[in-house]
Amino acid sequence: MSAVAENLPPVNPPAPGSERSRLPGRELLGVAFGGLRSRKLRAALSALGIAIGIGAMVAVVGVSASAQANLIAEIDSLGTNLLTVSPGTDFTGKSAPLPATALPMLSAVGHVQNATAVYDTGQSVFRTPYVPAAETGGLSVMADTGDLPEVVGAPMISGRFLSSPKQQLPEVVLGSAAAQNLQIYHLNGRAMVLIGNTWFTVIGIMGNATLDASLDTDVFISLPMATKYFKTAPHPSTIYVRSDQNSVTSVSDLLGPTANPMDPSAVNVSRPSDVLEARAAAKGQFTTLLLGLGAVALLVGAIGIANIMVISVLERRGEIGLRRALGATRSHITAQFLCESALLAAIGGAFGLLFGAGATEVYAQAKHEPFVVPLYALIAAPTAGFLIGALAGLYPAAKAARLSPTEALRA
Amino acid sequence: MSVSRAAAPPSAKLDGVVKEYPGGVQALRDVSVAVTGGEQVAVVGPSGSGKTTLLTILGTLERATDGTVEIAGVDVDGASDRALAGLRAHRIGFVFQSFHLQDSLSALDNVATGMLYCGMALRARREVARQALKRVGLGQRLDHRPGALSGGERQRVAIARALAKRPTLILADEPTGNLDSRSGAEVVELLHELAEEGSTLVLITHDEKVAATFPRRLRMHDGEIVEDES
Numbered sequence: 001m002s003a004v005a006e007n008l009p010p011v012n013p014p015a016p017g018s019e020r021s022r023l024p025g026r027e028l029l030g031v032a033f034g035g036l037r038s039r040k041l042r043a044a045l046s047a048l049g050i051a052i053g054i055g056a057m058v059a060v061v062g063v064s065a066s067a068q069a070n071l072i073a074e075i076d077s078l079g080t081n082l083l084t085v086s087p088g089t090d091f092t093g094k095s096a097p098l099p100a101t102a103l104p105m106l107s108a109v110g111h112v113q114n115a116t117a118v119y120d121t122g123q124s125v126f127r128t129p130y131v132p133a134a135e136t137g138g139l140s141v142m143a144d145t146g147d148l149p150e151v152v153g154a155p156m157i158s159g160r161f162l163s164s165p166k167q168q169l170p171e172v173v174l175g176s177a178a179a180q181n182l183q184i185y186h187l188n189g190r191a192m193v194l195i196g197n198t199w200f201t202v203i204g205i206m207g208n209a210t211l212d213a214s215l216d217t218d219v220f221i222s223l224p225m226a227t228k229y230f231k232t233a234p235h236p237s238t239i240y241v242r243s244d245q246n247s248v249t250s251v252s253d254l255l256g257p258t259a260n261p262m263d264p265s266a267v268n269v270s271r272p273s274d275v276l277e278a279r280a281a282a283k284g285q286f287t288t289l290l291l292g293l294g295a296v297a298l299l300v301g302a303i304g305i306a307n308i309m310v311i312s313v314l315e316r317r318g319e320i321g322l323r324r325a326l327g328a329t330r331s332h333i334t335a336q337f338l339c340e341s342a343l344l345a346a347i348g349g350a351f352g353l354l355f356g357a358g359a360t361e362v363y364a365q366a367k368h369e370p371f372v373v374p375l376y377a378l379i380a381a382p383t384a385g386f387l388i389g390a391l392a393g394l395y396p397a398a399k400a401a402r403l404s405p406t407e408a409l410r411a
Numbered sequence: 412m413s414v415s416r417a418a419a420p421p422s423a424k425l426d427g428v429v430k431e432y433p434g435g436v437q438a439l440r441d442v443s444v445a446v447t448g449g450e451q452v453a454v455v456g457p458s459g460s461g462k463t464t465l466l467t468i469l470g471t472l473e474r475a476t477d478g479t480v481e482i483a484g485v486d487v488d489g490a491s492d493r494a495l496a497g498l499r500a501h502r503i504g505f506v507f508q509s510f511h512l513q514d515s516l517s518a519l520d521n522v523a524t525g526m527l528y529c530g531m532a533l534r535a536r537r538e539v540a541r542q543a544l545k546r547v548g549l550g551q552r553l554d555h556r557p558g559a560l561s562g563g564e565r566q567r568v569a570i571a572r573a574l575a576k577r578p579t580l581i582l583a584d585e586p587t588g589n590l591d592s593r594s595g596a597e598v599v600e601l602l603h604e605l606a607e608e609g610s611t612l613v614l615i616t617h618d619e620k621v622a623a624t625f626p627r628r629l630r631m632h633d634g635e636i637v638e639d640e641s
Contacts, residue, residue: 019497019500019501019502020500020530021493021496021499021500021501021528021529022500022529022530023527023528023530027527030533037515038513038514318509318511319511319513321511322507322511322513323528324472324496325470325499325503325505325511326499326527326528327499327501328496328527328528329493329496404473405472405473409472409507409511
C-alpha cells in the first residue's frame with residue numbers, strides 16, 4: 001500500500017447515508033471571497049456603483065452635520081444668555097410701545113449683566129442726495145444708547161461704535177449688510193452718508209450680528225442725535241438683555257412685568273439662540289432631497305450588482321454544476337451567491353463611507369467648519385451596502401440554485 | 412487493501428431504471444445492473460446511447476423516472492436532495508472529460524475544493540490535497556494554475572480532486588476524451604491504480620482500447636445495456 005493511503009481517511013463508511021454535506025460559515029466566506037477575487041475588475045466596478053451611492057449619502061449627511069455643528073458652536077460662543085424684549089400688542093390688538101423707562105428698569109433687574117436698546121428713527125439712509133427717496137435699500141436708521149456690539153456679540157470690523165450715550169456728534173455706525181449695500185468697505189475718514197437732511201460721518205462698521213441678523217441691515221446713530229434731528233420718541237423698538245448664564249429662565253420671566261408693569265402681556269420676550277438652534281436643526285431637513293438623490297444612485301448601484309450577478313451565474317454554470325457534483329446542496333449554492341453579492345456591496349459601502357467622509361473633510365476644511373460624520377453613518381453605510389447586496393443577489397442566487405447540475409456541467 | 416471483494420456490498424445497484432427527459436426522449440430504458448464494491452467497469456457505446464445519463468444517475472446528479480437506484484447503500488428515490496448532496500460529498504468522486512478545474516485556483520486548492528463540502532477545515536483539506544497530488548505525480552506542481560499545466564496534468568489534478576476524499580465510487584466520464592493517446596493511457600492506468608486502493612470505478616469511454624483494460628465492460632445501445640462482458 002502506498003504511503004498516501006495511510007494519510008487519507010478510511011474508505012469504509014461509518015454508516016451508509018449518515019454523512020452530511022456541510023459548508024461552515026468561514027468556508028462560505030472563503031468561497032465568496034474567492035469568487036470575487038477571480039473577477040477583480042468586474043467586482044471593483046460593480047462595488048463602485050454602491051460606493052458612489054453610499055458616498056453621496058454619507059457626504060450629504062456629513063456636510064449638513066458639519067454645518068450644523070458649526071452653527072451651534074457659533075451660537076455657543078456668542079452665548080445663549082441673550083434675551084430680546086420688543087413691543088407686543090395690547091388686548092385690543094393695537095401695538096403697545098415699550099415705556100421709555102423700560103431700559104433703566106430692565107438694567108436694574110438682578111442677574112442682568114448689561115442691557116441696551118435700539119429705537120426706530122423712521123429714517124432712511126442714502127449715500128448721496130441724488131438717490132431717489134424710495135430706494136431705501138431696505139436699510140433702517142436706528143438709535144442706540146452705546147453698548148450694542150458688546151451686548152449682541154457683534155464684533156466691530158473696523159472703526160469704533162458710538163462712544164457715549166451723550167454723544168452729540170453726527171456720527172453713524174453701519175451694520176455689515178448695510179455697509180455692503182452702501183458700498184462702504186473701509187473707513188478712510190471721508191465716508192459720509194445722508195440721513196434726513198443731515199450728513200453723518202461713518203465711524204465704524206459692525207460685523208455680523210448672528211444672534212439677531214436684522215441688525216445687519218441697520219445703521220446706528222446716538223439717541224440724543226436722533227431726538228434732536230428726527231424727534232425720535234424714547235420708546236425702544238428692541239431691548240437686548242444679557243443675563244447670567246444660569247439665570248436665563250428666571251430673568252426671562254421677569255422681563256415682561258419689569259419692562260411694562262401696566263401691561264406685562266403686551267411685551268414680547270424671546271431668546272434668539274433658541275430660534276437659531278431650531279433653524280440649525282431645520283437645516284438638516286433640506287438634506288432630505290439630496291439624500292433622495294443618493295438613494296437613487298444606490299438603487300442604480302444595486303441594479304448593477306444584480307446585473308453582474310445574473311451574468312456571473314450564467315458564466316459560472318460549469319462551476320455551479322461542479323460544486324453540486326462535489327456535494328453542494330442547493331442552499332449552499334444560494335448562500336454562496338448571496339454572500340458574494342452582499343460582500344461586494346458591503347465592500348462598496350465601506351469605500352462609500354470613506355468617499356463620503358473624505359468629501360465632508362474637504363468641505364469642512366474649505367469652510368473652516370468642524371468635521372462631523374454622524375456615528376450612525378459609520379455603521380449604517382456598510383450595513384446598508386450589505387443588505388442591498390443581499391437583496392440584489394436574491395434572484396441570481398435562486399437562479400443558480402435551480403440549475404440542474406447535469407445541464408450546468410454540460411455548459 | 413484488505414476488503415474482500417466478494418463480501419463487499421454493491422456500490423451501485425440499478426433495477427429497471429428508466430430515464431425520460433421532457434419531450435418524451437427516453438435516455439435509459441429498463442436498465443438493471445449491479446456494481447460490486449471495488450469493481451472496475453467500463454461503459455462503452457456510441458454517442459447518444461445513454462452512457463452519460465447512466466453516469467449522472469449513478470452519481471445521483473439526476474433521479475430516475477422509474478425503477479430503483481441504490482448507491483453506497485442509500486436508496487436514492489427515498490433520499491432528500493440534502494442527503495444525496497451528502498452522499499456526493501463523501502462517497503462519490505467525479506472525473507470529467509473537460510476537467511472542470513477552476514482557473515483562478517492553484518492545483519492544490521482545486522484539489523482541496525473537492526473536499527469543501529465534507530466539512531473539513533481548509534488546512535486539513537490542503538494537507539490531504541498535497542498528498543493526493545503527490546500520489547498522482549504532481550508533487551512539484553502544487554502551486555501551478557490549471558492554465559500552466561498540460562492536458563494530461565490537468566486531468567491528473569481532477570483525478571486527485573476526485574480521489575482525495577477516498578470515495579467509494581469513482582465515476583469518470585470520458586476522462587481521456589480531451590487528451591492525446593499517451594496521456595490518455597497514463598490517466599487510465601492511474602485510475603486503475605487508485606481504484607485498486609479500494610474504490611469502485613465506473614468509466615465511460617468510446618475508446619475500445621481503453622475499455623479493453625477493464626475486467627468488466629458494459630455495452631450500451633439506445634438506452635439499454637446490450638452486453639455485460641467480464
